[in-house]
Amino acid sequence: MGSMSYSSRDAVEDIWGSRQGYKGTWPTRLDMHYVEEPDKWVTSACVMCSNGCGLDFGVKDGKIVGVRGREKDRVSHGRLGPKGLYAWKSLTHPDRLKYPMIRKHGKLERASWDEAMSLIVERTKNIQKRRTNHGIGFYTTGQLFLEEYYALALVGKAGLNTLHMDGNTRLCTATAAASMRESFGSDGQPGSYTDIDVTSCIMMVGHNMSATQTVLWARILDRLDGPEPPELIVIDPRKSNTAKKATLHLAPRIGTNCALLNGIEYFLFKKGYVNEEWVSKHVCQREELYKVVKEYPPDVVSKITGVPEADIEKAADILGNSASLLSTALQGVYQSNQGTASACQINNINLLLGHIGKPGSGIFQMNGQPTAQNNRETGCDGEFPGFRNFGIPKQMQELADLWNIELERLPHWNQPTHIGNMLKYIKGGLMEMFWVSGTNPLVSLPNLQYTRDVLTDQRLFLIVQDIFPTETTAIADVVLPAAAWGEKTGCFTNVDRTTHISLKAVEPPGEARSDIEIFVDFSKRMDFRTKDGSPLMDSADPEKMFKSWQGLSKGRPCDYTGMSYEKLKDGVGIQWPCNEEHPGGTERLFSDGVFFTDTEYCESFGHDLETGAPWTKAQYDAVNPAGRAIFKQCHYLPESEAPNDEYPLQLSTGRRARQFHTRTKTGRTKELQDRDPENYIQISEHDAKELGISEGDMVIAESRRGQIEVVARVGGIYKGQVFTTMHYGYFDSQDGRARAANELTQEQWDPVSKQPMFKSGAVKIRKVPPPSSDGEVQIHAREKQSTAVKDLEDRSSAFAGPKDVHKDEGKLERMLEYWLGATYTTFQTLDDICEHLIPRVEGADLEIAAGMRVMHRINKTCVDKLTPSIKYYGIDEKLGHELSTALKNRLFPNDIIEAIGSPSYGILVVLQGFYLFLGHIEGHLFSLQPTSQAAWDKDFDEAIKFCTVQVDRMKAWTKQQMHSRGPQTLLVPCKQAVGMRERIEGEVKQRGEMPMLS
Incomplete structure (x- = not known):
């Protein structure tokens, strides 16, 4: 191979690689890219989507110089996607944060770790005294390691005893978790990636897998190219690359998923496809479901969704006649109107047919981020650690005992606070400290103008912990430089419950520290202790933290007790639950037809899917699931902001295969950024003609909340609908145009999962006027990020350190x-x-x-x-x-x-x-x-x-x-x-x- 650079393929242009048709066992293919031949290879896995492909870092002279897939890995069989092959290069980008910074006289200035952490502790204690611990909130990511989330959970729930903890997993996987709790009693994906290898039918709802999980899509492409290819049903408003491969493509109007899925269920009942014998033994509330879906005959559903009646029936026929079924969903469901209700209908379809818990049959309520599953497992967002139910005293006492804290100190009076409510508390002056780790809310949250206004509030002390400067670090009072993937050791779990270990390959740059070190340092400085007086956390050793987590996971759905660092270093990947009963892991859940719904075991008692009101224990007991799955039904409700004469187009947002989230890493990877440097908006040929817009024209898209000025792409979407991508913010903006999709979106939240409905709302589009006669390019929708940063700097310029507007606030009074x-x-x-x-x-x-x-x-x-x-x-x-x-x-x-x-x-x-x-x-x-x-x-x-x-x-x-x-x-x-x-x-x-x- 020589000592110079090598690439097994050009993954930028050839995203999914060559076909290797098969059925039964997916053939291996070794993907590799390095810039210098490595001296050694270090075990890891890819963190550039939720797939969790096995990966080895190539290291030479203390630097990462390349990556290769791992052929024995159960997830990827040696493959890597474009982000996996190239995004590691961003880790050596000169933009890396290397030293702590504190805002002084309006500007962020380098500081020592002791100075930064002492300031954080000082402010924490001040806020505790004046506002109680409930004046402090945490907002984390889907990209830390399991051990780091667990340390953060200890800080927030056991140290500060607060419910104010959420993560950006709220934006991408909250509905996945909610729908599994509703249907199966607990979070935890039922299926296995090996189901793809043998299934006879795949149904993808709101899931453009060709862009979101490129290696997984390659696996499906290989199945489609092999003997006995499965039927593929794709439900998506756009003619995506995924939809182009479909046996049947259903393109509903944005926001009508629930009606369409109810209509498919209508036919499953009407045509006798329901597996009545299996359902009678393993699922409850059949009649309640039937009473709802019988009101969705094809003529009603077609009128709501725009999908032809014959296609609705054809979808039901394909599903009803298939020997097995693998269903998947992602943001097209979760971020749309009635996200949880729609996701539950997908669960219902598999349950009606008895297609769960056996080879070829399962459900993937997909994750959007590489470690979102661990965030949910450890309880750093909307859950409690180990998928525990705060409404069951026995489970909360068990958690308090495991942490060795008093039960009354354990915050279990409600579900943890979601980010939407934390923003309200900040705006109302009730929350004064906000600690953001590994995420970039000034690009990723809905209605960015509202978010900017809230997070630049003069009263807020904002801490941001990240690996690069972002739109959010630019407004922080304290910035903490974190070690990245490859610079620390830890585990993470993908969407089919496969856990990998990522070993430290190189040292982080400058003084950057791993997230676990930062959280443990804070805990020690705050002197958090258990009820017997011992330190709450006395070590930042990740393996020790992993073992502590194992004890807490014991007996829960996500049982890790049978794993170890040594077993994980084998590099194959292990699926939980992994315990004495299943020492090699568990390929798929519910193979015995028993679900996590026992009243004393379940993670949640469920909700009314229309109102979002939680069920009481008494209501749950009345259903008496007792180990059976639960059919959850819901009528279709139109979304709140429908198109009208002023805003005639319906908005949807999504992703691209070569970029990831807010491009913190991919935007600094030349191969990926050069190929997809700018945002665009996609419009139908009909609407483009009506508006006089051609491919490549600059246009302004405007909602009731803001504007963006981007390039138009014409075609591939249906009349009345538009699509734009969510990746682009302003850290590398050159011309001052507004381009972030969330300038347009509304802060409306799903009633059950509290996930934002990014794929909703109405917009209007107009063509940008041609340049003036002198050729000067004018900006018609100017970005507001720069102004917000400057205003913050000006307001803070008089302060020698971070602003403290509460210093002389006088007496506070509570209600x-x-x-x-x-x-x-x-x-x-x-x-x-x-x-x-x-x-x-x-x-x-x-x-x-x-x-x-x-x-x-x-x-x-x-x-x-x-x-x-x-x-x-x-x-x-x-x-x-x-x-x-x-x-x-x-x-x-x-x-x-x-x-x-x-x-x-x-x-x-x-x-x-x-x-x-x-x-x-x-x-x-x-x-x-x-x-x-x-x-x-x-x-x-x-x-x-x-x-x-x-x-x-x-x-x-x-x-x-x-x-x-x-x-x-x-x-x-x-x-x-x-x-x-x-x-x-x-x-x-x-x-x-x-x-x-x-």
């Missing part, structure tokens, strides 16, 4: 005392209500009078139980007293029974008023339940729980009385009812209004 005071006065008012009602109802109904005496006694126990917390926190009763008194007077007018003239009807009215007032109390308690836990006050928490149980008892009595009296009172004619309306109206007219209880 707990008002809400707690209002709660206390509602109980006092209820006491007053009972005292006045008892004598008034006694003459009409002795049973109700006796019951009211019991209610009176129960209420007094609530007042007594709350009193110690009232004394401890102090309260302000005035506002609460006025509101509860006004409500009491409205609900219980004086002489109501006599005024109505019918004692039985009057009693019913009294009971209804009593029930409504209890609901008023319940609303106060409902907000205090998580608040008491977030205050880490065990006595306060127990008092609120006690009162909640007592109010539930009182409501239950009231409901039972209304339930038993209703039919007789309302259905049986009686003399007292004659003229009742006139009597009531006369009474009201005479008195002006009914006299109220004093």
